[in-house]
Structure formats: structure tokens, C-alpha cells
Amino acid sequence: MSTTQGVSPRTLLEIYRSALLIQLFDERMRSLISTGRMAAVYYSPRGQEILAAAMGVNLTPTDYLVTTYRGVHDQLAKGMPLKLLVAEYAGKASGACKGKGGAMHITYPAAGIMVTTGVVGSGLPIANGLALASQLKQDGRVTLCNFGDGASNIGAFHEALNMASLWKLPVVFLCQNNRFAECTRYEDGTTVAHVAERAASYGMRGVTVDGNDARAMCLASREAVERARSGGGPTLLEAVTFRFMGHYFGDPGAYIPKEEYAAALARDPMPACKALVLETGAASEAGLEAMARGINAEIDGAIQFAQDSSPPDPSEIERDIYATGAPA
Amino acid sequence: MNTAAAQATLSFTDAYRLALDEALESDPNVLLLGEDIGDKEGGGVFKVTKGLSTKYGAHRVRTTPISEQAIVGAAVGAALAGMRPVAEIMLMNFVTVAMDQIVNHAAKLRFMSGGQTSVPITIRTRTGAGAGTAGQHSDMLEAWFAHTAGIKVVVPSTPADAKGLLSSCIFDDDPCLFIEDSLTRAATGPAPPPGHRLPLGKAHVARSGSDVSVIGYGRPLRDSLVIAERLAQEGIKVEVVDLRTVSPLDTDGILKSVAKTRRAVVVHEAPRSFGVGAEVAARIQEHLYGQLAAPVLRVASRDVTVPFAKVLEQEYLYKPTAIEAAIRRTLEAKAPR
Numbered sequence: 001m002s003t004t005q006g007v008s009p010r011t012l013l014e015i016y017r018s019a020l021l022i023q024l025f026d027e028r029m030r031s032l033i034s035t036g037r038m039a040a041v042y043y044s045p046r047g048q049e050i051l052a053a054a055m056g057v058n059l060t061p062t063d064y065l066v067t068t069y070r071g072v073h074d075q076l077a078k079g080m081p082l083k084l085l086v087a088e089y090a091g092k093a094s095g096a097c098k099g100k101g102g103a104m105h106i107t108y109p110a111a112g113i114m115v116t117t118g119v120v121g122s123g124l125p126i127a128n129g130l131a132l133a134s135q136l137k138q139d140g141r142v143t144l145c146n147f148g149d150g151a152s153n154i155g156a157f158h159e160a161l162n163m164a165s166l167w168k169l170p171v172v173f174l175c176q177n178n179r180f181a182e183c184t185r186y187e188d189g190t191t192v193a194h195v196a197e198r199a200a201s202y203g204m205r206g207v208t209v210d211g212n213d214a215r216a217m218c219l220a221s222r223e224a225v226e227r228a229r230s231g232g233g234p235t236l237l238e239a240v241t242f243r244f245m246g247h248y249f250g251d252p253g254a255y256i257p258k259e260e261y262a263a264a265l266a267r268d269p270m271p272a273c274k275a276l277v278l279e280t281g282a283a284s285e286a287g288l289e290a291m292a293r294g295i296n297a298e299i300d301g302a303i304q305f306a307q308d309s310s311p312p313d314p315s316e317i318e319r320d321i322y323a324t325g326a327p328a
Numbered sequence: 329m330n331t332a333a334a335q336a337t338l339s340f341t342d343a344y345r346l347a348l349d350e351a352l353e354s355d356p357n358v359l360l361l362g363e364d365i366g367d368k369e370g371g372g373v374f375k376v377t378k379g380l381s382t383k384y385g386a387h388r389v390r391t392t393p394i395s396e397q398a399i400v401g402a403a404v405g406a407a408l409a410g411m412r413p414v415a416e417i418m419l420m421n422f423v424t425v426a427m428d429q430i431v432n433h434a435a436k437l438r439f440m441s442g443g444q445t446s447v448p449i450t451i452r453t454r455t456g457a458g459a460g461t462a463g464q465h466s467d468m469l470e471a472w473f474a475h476t477a478g479i480k481v482v483v484p485s486t487p488a489d490a491k492g493l494l495s496s497c498i499f500d501d502d503p504c505l506f507i508e509d510s511l512t513r514a515a516t517g518p519a520p521p522p523g524h525r526l527p528l529g530k531a532h533v534a535r536s537g538s539d540v541s542v543i544g545y546g547r548p549l550r551d552s553l554v555i556a557e558r559l560a561q562e563g564i565k566v567e568v569v570d571l572r573t574v575s576p577l578d579t580d581g582i583l584k585s586v587a588k589t590r591r592a593v594v595v596h597e598a599p600r601s602f603g604v605g606a607e608v609a610a611r612i613q614e615h616l617y618g619q620l621a622a623p624v625l626r627v628a629s630r631d632v633t634v635p636f637a638k639v640l641e642q643e644y645l646y647k648p649t650a651i652e653a654a655i656r657r658t659l660e661a662k663a664p665r
Contacts (some may be wrong), residue, residue, distance in 0.1 A: 115405075
């Protein structure tokens, strides 16, 4: 595990704000879906907020992001506008993807959010291509590629890591090890203790970090991003975390032993980060409460925007198939 | 003395190389990826890229590991970032290894992102039965991709078309699958003018006629032209329509020809069932039911795995004699009153 020094109080507060947005957004989406006010296939990031936020503060707006269907924390930490996000969840014409992708496929190039894939492991080869373009154009961008521990067992992972290392691409592979690949325990699908160990097979730097520790995660992310940006090549960064809401929203999670779940909840990264922020004096309890109110007001506005928006016109089905025109 | 240019010919292999060379020369965003394509590795198993890495650098003409998913994925990502990558997948059966990248990502990202992103990649691949390469190196799989919205499928039948169509694929803003024929790679034809491009999605009347339309692409199209020439001596006027682009299909071009001839034979190398021929036949009857003088016939290969032994392989493949027989059968059919 990495050292936890070297993160300023201001950066910690920035991480906490980003993570709080993720947490509050997730709560509201689950509430909307469970009360029947929104119909969306939704994969909650609850428990994984800090790792995304601590990575996010190390990226620039023009850096590229590739993530998966459980990716709202990554998208929000990368600057995804709330209105376009909620409207897309609701399948409205005003959504980021005009209602054609939905929650599993959020795209917003204006914030560097290039691909959100619904297929496990498919993002890694694509991240290489984005990074290759940056390397050839020398535009200084870094590509962050997020995926779960389950993706480390699919062939695309192996092909992509080998190619990224071979070509020293400016990419960070962030494996969010939340201990379960869908409903299968990490240990029941993978033979190595840590996904990061696999980096050695590709001559790549591999690092395992406590993804729930804001300072450790921020430092490990900074190091990986700086290495990529300076031409040092890719890193396989494994952030150990836990997924509190199961695989899909509504997953009863019977496959998670009660004691294990209780122990994980006791290590919820959000209260821990809040305590750290208060301890550094970067914000007061009252200040953080005001922050939460401000975020909730923003989310309210986004939900209202989505509710007030129209669904796509049926003729939209003929658009965006090809660059020009509809097929015969 | 005629000018040398008017007499110039080139092979399919030369045509592919010419298109790639011109593209690399004219646009710094063009990038080639594929196994063995650099000169250090011999310029590709089929020598299409020979000389290009020396001319443009190994960073733009990149030899890759044997990793089809990573090759196509890298092309997809680079395209999302504004480049025009050309990925070479040595043989079409190996495209199956990269299906997720092609079907779920390259073809769909424009639509699924609501038009925010696009994937202007070209996948060059090669295939065809007749050289004894059996069931994992010979398949024509174009119908699979024609069945997926968002990707264009292109099959040239002359070297000049190969140049013009490949150039158009590279500079098209959508993903294109460009299918080269293994057997005819050394065949030659008239050279196209410099900068030659052909529109995608447009069929071409390769030979005009008024009695029957033969519609196809690739190698069987070449056979059809030979047959049409022979039948002309009997006074049978065959119109040969080269689709050039399998998807999106040029319905108007097909209908225009068949409305004139009232008879159609569709030819392709891929197996008969659920193939492009079925789609072409369906569109013809949907639009021209009352006007047809004969049922639309299909000539294609058998619905079996491509076999190795010569006698079996020939048994699998469509036969030029079958194209001629289908034309005659169509002409013998009684026209409705």
C-alpha cells in the first residue's frame, strides 16, 4: 500500500466534494427508480465514490475517460454535467446521447468522456487507441480506463495491457476491485491475490492501493497519471474497494456473507473522508452541510430539467446511424 | 504512340497499396495497424503495405502483436480521437476474434452517443475459397456485418475500383469493412487516375443490357462479365450490376436495372442461405412484384463449411456455369400476361 502523505487539505476537500456529489446523486437515482419515478437499468457505485474522486482531481478536463456501465462515479468525477446525465437516464431528447444510449452508455466528449461500455473488458483496447492518438499527436493527454476485477479475466484485458506496455502508451488502467465479479467472489474467479500482480506479465508497473483511503488513492493516482503524461508508460492501478448495493440495483446480494458486508460497511469511505477533511480544518461541519445542500439543489435542478424535457421524436431513430443520411 | 498512362495497368495488390500510400501522404491522421505490416516484417504477408513503413515511419505503419481485439480496439479509440486508422486483419475468419469491437463499438458508438462521437475506421481484410485454405481461412462473412447498422461493407471487383473504394473508405466518416479477394490479388486491370475515389453505397452498371440483370460483387461479378460477353454472341443482352458496396445497399440502383430487364439473378460467393442474395431478392419483389417476368434466382456457394480437398472445395463453391444456367432459366420463364 502506498504512503498517505502529500495531499493538501484543499485537495482533500476537492476530493470530498466530488465524492459527495457522487453519493448524493446515487441516493437520488436509487430513490427515483425504486419509487417508480424513473425507469433505468442502474448500477450503483455506492462505496466506490472516493477512488473515483481521488483519481478525478488528478486529471485535466481534456484527458480522456473510458469507463463501464458502473461508471457514474467516474463520469461525475470527470465533470459530467448533471442535467445531461439525468436526462439521458430518463431517455429524454435533451440527454447527453439524445436518449439513445441510456445510463449504461454515457458519452460526453466535451468533458473527455469518450466511451462508457456495457461489455466487460471492451474499454481497454479502445483506451489504447485514444492514448495512441495522444502519443502520435503529442497533445499531452492521458487516458484513464476504468473497469472492475471481473474484467481482468477477459481476453481483451490481456491483449490491451500487452499492447499498451509494448507501445508505452499514456494510459492508466484503473481496476476497481470491489471484490465481486457480478455475483462471483474475486477469489472464485481469479488465482492471483491482487489484480495488479498481473502487470508484471506485461513488464508494466502494477500498484495495489486502498481505494477507500482518499490520500493513498490520490497519491497513487497522481503518480500513475504523471508517469503516463511524462512518457513513462502505462500503470495497472488496482483500487481495493467494496460495492454496497450489489451488482445491479435491486440485487438482494445473498451471495455476500452478512459479516463481510457489515465489516465493509464499517469501512464506508465517505464518513472516513469526511472525518479527514474536518480533521485538516479545510472545512467545518456547517460548511460541509452547506456543501451538501448546494449539491442537492443542483441535483434537484437536473431532475427537474429531465422531467420537463421531451422524449426523442420517433424520427430520431433514423439519425446518427451514418454520418450522412439514413439507410434505405 | 499512345501515352504510357493510358496503357497503364495495376494489380489488386498495387491498387490497395496505392490507396494506402495516397492516404498516408495526404493526411497525417491516417494510421495503419496490423500484423507484420511493417517492412521489418516483410511489408505484410500479402505485401500490400510493402515500402510504406519505410516511407512514412513505423509509428504510422505499425506492426502489432497477434491481437485482433487490441488492433481493432486501438483503431476505434484512435478514430474517436480524430484519426483515420486503417486496421489490417489478415484474413476474414480472424475478424471473428474482434467481433465485439466491430459490432458493439465501431458500428454503434455514433448512434449510442447520439452523434457526439464517430468511428471513421477502415478494416481491411482478405478471404475467399479456392486456394485450399479450408474452413478457417476462406469464409465470406459480409452478410454478418451487413446485418449490423452503422458499418459499411465494401467489396471491389476490379483493381481500379479497389483503389477508388478503399480511398473512399479511409476518408469516410463511418466505419468500413473492406473485403479483398485472396484468389484474384494478382489480377490486373486498367489503372485509375490519381486521386480516384468512388462513392460508397452506389452500385455500378458494369455492363449494359436489356434482357436480364445479374447483380453481385467481388469474384462472381468478374465471372458474370465473362459470361455476359459470351452470351452476347447469342444475342442475349445481360446487364451486370456491380454493387461495390454491400451495405448500405443501393436499392435504387438495383431497382432501376431490374425495372428495365424484369429478370434478375443475384450472385455471391458466400453461402446461399441468409445471404446478401436473399436481401437483394426480397427488395426486388417488394418493389417490382407485378413487373417481374421471372422469379429472382440466386447463385451462391453451398451451405456447408469450406472443405480442403480440391474436389470438395469446388463442390462447395458457386460455379460460373450455374450463373449461366440461372440466366438461361430466367429467360425461359414465361412472362405474366
